[in-house]
Amino acid sequence: MFGIEINMSPGEVNVQTTQERGHNTQELSSNAVNKIISIADTADPVIRQQAEAFKERMFYVIFHTLNQAVESDRTTLYNQLKKQGHDDMAEILRKL
Amino acid sequence: MAITQAMCTSFKTELLTGTHNFTNSSGNTFKIALYTSSASLGAGTTAYTTSNEVSGTGYTAAGAALTNVTPSADGTTAITDFSDVTWSSSTITARGALIYNDSVSDKAVLVLDFGADKASSSGDFTIEFPAAAAATAIIRIA
Numbered sequence: 001m002f003g004i005e006i007n008m009s010p011g012e013v014n015v016q017t018t019q020e021r022g023h024n025t026q027e028l029s030s031n032a033v034n035k036i037i038s039i040a041d042t043a044d045p046v047i048r049q050q051a052e053a054f055k056e057r058m059f060y061v062i063f064h065t066l067n068q069a070v071e072s073d074r075t076t077l078y079n080q081l082k083k084q085g086h087d088d089m090a091e092i093l094r095k096l
Numbered sequence: 097m098a099i100t101q102a103m104c105t106s107f108k109t110e111l112l113t114g115t116h117n118f119t120n121s122s123g124n125t126f127k128i129a130l131y132t133s134s135a136s137l138g139a140g141t142t143a144y145t146t147s148n149e150v151s152g153t154g155y156t157a158a159g160a161a162l163t164n165v166t167p168s169a170d171g172t173t174a175i176t177d178f179s180d181v182t183w184s185s186s187t188i189t190a191r192g193a194l195i196y197n198d199s200v201s202d203k204a205v206l207v208l209d210f211g212a213d214k215a216s217s218s219g220d221f222t223i224e225f226p227a228a229a230a231a232t233a234i235i236r237i238a
Contacts, residue, residue, distance in 0.1 A: 008103045010206045011226040011234040015190075018219030022184065031180060031224050038227030 025070060029063035099131060099192035100138035101209040103235075116197055116205070118176045118235075120166045124199035128181055128223065129159030133191035137207045144194060144202035154186025154221075162195065165228060173230035174237040182222040189215040193223065206235065 016027065023031075037055045039048055074093055081090035110116055117123035127144070131137060135148035149157060165177035178195075193208040214221070226232040 007238045008108060008236070010101055010103055010208065011232050011236065013193075013208055013210075013226065013234065014224040015210050015214040016220070016222045016224060017188075017214050017216040019217045021219055023182075023220050023222065031222075034224070035180070035227055038229040038232055040229075040231060 025063055025066040028066055029059055032062045033059045098138070099133070099135055099207060099209045101192075101207055102139035103206050104141050104204040105139050106142040106203065107205050110203060115200055115203065118164050118167050120164045123164055123166075124197050126162045126164060126178070126195055126205065127159045127198045128162055128178075128193050128195050130155065130188065130190035130221075131192050131194065132189065133213060135192065137192060137194055139207070141194065141204045141207055143204050144196040144198075150188055150190045152186060152188040153218075154183045154216075155188050158198075159193075161198070168228075170228075170230035170233070170236075172238070173233075175228055175230060175233035176235045177228035177233055178225050180222060180224050182220050183216070184220055185218060186216050186221050187218055188221045189213050190221070 016023065016031075033055055037051065037058060039051045039055070043051065074096065078090045078093050081087075081093065107116070118126070129144060130150040132148050132150055144158070146157060149159075151157070160181050160183065162181060163179035165179070167174055167176040169175070190210065191213050192210055195205040195208070197203045197205060208223075225234050230236060230238070
């Protein structure tokens with residue numbers, strides 16, 4: 001006679017909050033890279049070191065891309081505001 | 097009153113009866129609701145409740161819909177995941193959350209304890225789910 005045990009437990013979530021601002025690109029990049037790359041505590045030290053280096057590189061790729069996305073979206077919004085005659089708001093956005 | 101992180105016992109039973117389907121798009125719709133520290137949630141929770149649910153700017157009762165990641169295997173462990181969820185431009189204080197099946201009578205899946213009150217003020221309130229791996233995924237069957 002034998003039995004099979006199935007283990008279930010919820011993973012740990014990370015709650016992030018901001019005060020009077022949204023998340024910045026650095027915070028979002030960190031979330032993204034943590035989602036993409038998970039390194040086990042039990043990983044071989046050499047492999048772990050390589051994985052950490054890769055993770056850091058990925059962070060900067062995502063960070064740079066997100067910054068570009070923000071800048072690009074601001075350009076689009078700037079032009080939309082200018083077209084609608086809101087030059088002052090467009091300037092505020094451009095200077096952010 | 098307390099919030100205790102746990103897989104709901106009723107959910108474990110319902111897995112054996114094929115109640116829940118986590119498949120992306122064609123599966124059930126799962127939601128996450130936020131609760132204050134006055135809530136009483138844990139393994140014995142069987143369904144979504146409005147009792148001590150958070151209220152605040154940017155938060156709608158019953159919580160937010162989650163985007164399912166179709167279950168897969170990592171080694172011998174079955175895992176599933178959700179995309180991170182954000183309540184933008186919100187003013188919220190929450191101590192925990194309940195993930196439940198919005199498609200099947202609001203049946204409870206799991207309870208999350210944030211460990212302390214978490215608050216946003218005219219900002220973002222984000223729940224970042226762990227990496228979808230055998231040791232970390234939000235739902236894993238080993």
